[in-house]
Amino acid sequence: MSCVAYVNARLLDPASGLDSPGTLLCDGELVSDFGPELFKDGVPEGINVIDCEGFCLMPGLVDMRVQLREPGEEYKGTLESAGRTASAGGVTSMVCLPNTNPVIDDMSVLEFVARRARKLGLAKVHSYGAVTKGLEGKELAEIGLLWNSGALAFTDGIKSVSDARILCQALSYASNFGQMIIQHAEEPSLARGGVMNSGETATRLGLTGIPREAEIIMVERDIRLAEMTRGRLHFAHLSTSDSIDVVRKAKARGLDITCDTAPPYFSLSEIAVGDYRTFAKLSPPLRTDSDRLAVIEGLKDGTIDTIASDHAPHDEESKRLPFANAAFGGVGLETLLAITLELFHNGHLDLLNTLKLITSAPSNLLGLRAGRLKKGYPADLTLVDINRGWKVDADAMQSISKNSPFDGRPVQGSVLMTIIDGRIVFEQRA
Amino acid sequence: MSEFASGQIRFPHSHLLGIEGLTSNVISLLLDCAENFVEHNRQTDNKLSSLSGRTIINLFFEESTRTRTSFELAAKQLGANVINMSVATSSVKKGETLIDTAMTLNAMHPDVLVVRHNESGAVKLLSEKVNCAVINAGDGRHEHPTQALLDALTIRRRKGHISGLLVAICGDITHSRVARSNIHLLNAMGAQVRLIAPKTLIPSSIAKMGVEVFHNMEKGLQDCDIVMMLRLQSERMSSGFFPSIREYFHFFGLDYKKLANAKDDALIMHPGPMNRGVEIASEVADDIGRSAIREQVEMGVAVRMACLELLTAVSTKGNGT
Numbered sequence: 181m182s183c184v185a186y187v188n189a190r191l192l193d194p195a196s197g198l199d200s201p202g203t204l205l206c207d208g209e210l211v212s213d214f215g216p217e218l219f220k221d222g223v224p225e226g227i228n229v230i231d232c233e234g235f236c237l238m239p240g241l242v243d244m245r246v247q248l249r250e251p252g253e254e255y256k257g258t259l260e261s262a263g264r265t266a267s268a269g270g271v272t273s274m275v276c277l278p279n280t281n282p283v284i285d286d287m288s289v290l291e292f293v294a295r296r297a298r299k300l301g302l303a304k305v306h307s308y309g310a311v312t313k314g315l316e317g318k319e320l321a322e323i324g325l326l327w328n329s330g331a332l333a334f335t336d337g338i339k340s341v342s343d344a345r346i347l348c349q350a351l352s353y354a355s356n357f358g359q360m361i362i363q364h365a366e367e368p369s370l371a372r373g374g375v376m377n378s379g380e381t382a383t384r385l386g387l388t389g390i391p392r393e394a395e396i397i398m399v400e401r402d403i404r405l406a407e408m409t410r411g412r413l414h415f416a417h418l419s420t421s422d423s424i425d426v427v428r429k430a431k432a433r434g435l436d437i438t439c440d441t442a443p444p445y446f447s448l449s450e451i452a453v454g455d456y457r458t459f460a461k462l463s464p465p466l467r468t469d470s471d472r473l474a475v476i477e478g479l480k481d482g483t484i485d486t487i488a489s490d491h492a493p494h495d496e497e498s499k500r501l502p503f504a505n506a507a508f509g510g511v512g513l514e515t516l517l518a519i520t521l522e523l524f525h526n527g528h529l530d531l532l533n534t535l536k537l538i539t540s541a542p543s544n545l546l547g548l549r550a551g552r553l554k555k556g557y558p559a560d561l562t563l564v565d566i567n568r569g570w571k572v573d574a575d576a577m578q579s580i581s582k583n584s585p586f587d588g589r590p591v592q593g594s595v596l597m598t599i600i601d602g603r604i605v606f607e608q609r610a
Numbered sequence: 611m612s613e614f615a616s617g618q619i620r621f622p623h624s625h626l627l628g629i630e631g632l633t634s635n636v637i638s639l640l641l642d643c644a645e646n647f648v649e650h651n652r653q654t655d656n657k658l659s660s661l662s663g664r665t666i667i668n669l670f671f672e673e674s675t676r677t678r679t680s681f682e683l684a685a686k687q688l689g690a691n692v693i694n695m696s697v698a699t700s701s702v703k704k705g706e707t708l709i710d711t712a713m714t715l716n717a718m719h720p721d722v723l724v725v726r727h728n729e730s731g732a733v734k735l736l737s738e739k740v741n742c743a744v745i746n747a748g749d750g751r752h753e754h755p756t757q758a759l760l761d762a763l764t765i766r767r768r769k770g771h772i773s774g775l776l777v778a779i780c781g782d783i784t785h786s787r788v789a790r791s792n793i794h795l796l797n798a799m800g801a802q803v804r805l806i807a808p809k810t811l812i813p814s815s816i817a818k819m820g821v822e823v824f825h826n827m828e829k830g831l832q833d834c835d836i837v838m839m840l841r842l843q844s845e846r847m848s849s850g851f852f853p854s855i856r857e858y859f860h861f862f863g864l865d866y867k868k869l870a871n872a873k874d875d876a877l878i879m880h881p882g883p884m885n886r887g888v889e890i891a892s893e894v895a896d897d898i899g900r901s902a903i904r905e906q907v908e909m910g911v912a913v914r915m916a917c918l919e920l921l922t923a924v925s926t927k928g929n930g931t
Contacts, residue, residue: 383813384630386730386751386790456731500709502729504750 183207185223189232194536195552206559209601240272240560242551244542245488252281256581257493263302265579267606269514270562270595271303273550278310279337285310285321287329308335311350327357332546335362342368351411360412365398375504377450377465390465392420399423403430415439417490419464421474428483442490443519444585446475458499458506460585476528486542489516493581510585514577518591525592563597621920625737625744628753629794641763644916661690664721668694671727677747681724684914716740721922743921751785757881758791760909764902773800780806781840781889788881793819806830810851831871839864839880842889865891877902
């Protein structure tokens with residue numbers, strides 16, 4: 181493959197703090213050089229030139245929480261559709277949950293996903309391994325062998341590992357390999373039967389609530405267990421002020437605990453459920469506005485380490501149901517950038533610190549060669565107009581499933597081009 | 611259109627999905643219309659023909675004899691054709707059944723669908739898929755508007771007015787659509803609402819709906835004009851909401867002793883079917899002077915006639931307004 185120079189770019193690298201006009205040179209699949217001084221006096225002959233027109237050239241997004249429906253539920257989403265959806269969203273690496281069918285609790289499934297994804301050559305797909313066999317919460321999966329095959333961390337996906345003893349063993353055993361457990365924090369017996377946040381709206385609509393405490397007590401308990409086992413623990417998609425505060429205090433005590441949140445939790449509240457809007461049925465459920473503001477605070481003060489899209493595709497038949505019967509989850513790959521940029525546009529964080537949450541922060545957490553501009557790294561990049569306004573239109577999405585909780589929302593920040601291993605896989609320029 | 615609904619005011623909605631959102635004027639319109647039907651139904655030759663040629667489908671996804679029969683009778687009194695459909699919800703794909711059934715029935719061009727479903731919001735979802743008027747005959751724990759209307763009519767006839775009355779709703783508030791509809795209606799009509807229940811059977815956030823919450827019958831019933839008892843489903847016991855029937859009745863069952871705290875002329879109501887000796891003592895339920903329970907059933911038919919009459923007057927077939 182030949183060399184390509186991306187000229188006239190605003191180079192953004194959240195990891196190093198770079199924000200400067202300049203040029204980036206790709207040599208085949210890799211970034212070979214970049215900076216404000218590069219080719220200042222003109223690009224040498226033999227190098228292809230792409231004009232970035234002053235837009236932001238930045239590392240492709242790293243999305244650490246995505247549900248793929250292949251294998252098992254291809255009518256909701258395939259690896260190919262996820263790859264195209266991710267590319268359209270500027271995501272060049274994503275990590276999928278093991279809740280496929282069969283479950284990724286076995287090397288062969290992990291390798292199947294990796295092989296299929298590599299062949300497609302779209303956004304890179306990594307996998308988490310299951311903590312327990314069949315995600316049943318009873319017996320440990322083959323954590324060591326899964327790690328050998330490339331599992332990045334271990335989680336039971338959309339289910340909590342609720343048995344305290346099993347979680348202890350998992351934390352302890354995974355630490356043999358330096359591996360992290362990712363917990364969906366929701367005490368299942370307290371949340372049982374619940375379909376939205378407990379409170380006024382649930383009461384008015386006559387829906388069973390999931391109390392905030394289901395998340396809070398699970399986070400409190402699990403931090404104790406992580407401390408006891410010296411295991412490495414990460415909480416996915418925190419949604420309440422109190423659970424974030426518990427993590428804040430644990431970090432202050434020097435514990436190696438991390439957490440993420442997802443765009444709905446800092447941009448929407450339970451009001452979005454309105455009159456039984458099933459696209460707003462998420463897990464954890466959308467909370468109150470004061471929780472939403474606390475999530476923003478957690479992002480600002482660094483308590484929350486990363487943002488993940490929590491992409492959960494569902495077909496129409498799974499959502500066009502009475503609220504209680506509808507599936508939990510929303511698609512998020514195509515809105516991850518724009519909703520995250522609201523933090524910048526609304527003045528909560530500066531641009532680089534906003535983008536860090538969806539690039540170098542998750543990449544560092546998982547040890548990926550991604551999420552930063554670096555010589556010798558794969559040329560996984562995205563070209564972004566951070567100001568361009570557009571309106572989320574579920575029907576216009578790349579995703580097979582259209583269940584976006586953000587449908588109709590006016591947003592700012594648009595992906596113009598996505599480059600994976602030096603190849604342009606998505607382009608949408610005005 | 612019959613003489614009763616031929617006034618200037620028309621029902622301003624195309625469906626009756628709940629009481630929430632109805633103004634006191636609209637509620638009064640429904641009650642006035644029902645009031646006329648009460649007298650009419652008491653006459654021997656009482657058939658009307660205002661809905662002649664119209665088709666009403668009773669679509670019940672949840673078992674109900676009383677409500678369905680009441681709607682059926684109401685429709686027939688007005689001369690409509692009535693079809694009863696019961697759909698089992700035991701299949702895994704409940705929702706598919708719901709939407710598919712709605713589409714199928716819609717293709718038959720009924721004038722009104724009367725729908726009961728065990729999930730909150732299901733009737734609204736269905737109403738979005740059909741062209742005819744939809745009446746919510748109870749959806750999950752959400753609303754049961756015709757029950758609240760018949761309760762209101764009963765109260766208005768006995769007390770002459772609703773505004774200013776002190777009404778206690780007692781029992782399983784958490785799981786009750788009757789309670790929710792009544793709260794909306796009584797608040798809209800200017801009554802003062804108290805809820806009395808053990809803490810396990812009342813959502814803590816319900817106070818935001820404009821009610822006073824009590825966990826003690828004696829205190830809660832103090833000076834009440836109306837005592838509305840709710841049905842307690844026995845399966846709640848096994849799910850840990852209360853330890854035993856005996857204990858429940860002791861603290862929250864309505865007997866004469868507890869009733870003595872209410873006003874001397876307090877009216878006793880119950881949406882039925884009653885669990886005698888669970889939420890209400892038999893002697894209280896059967897007290898002709900105090901209990902309006904049988905009258906509620908009679909008002910049910912009149913109120914449902916009014917709903918059918920007014921909704922069909924709004925939406926003429928093929929002319930969806």
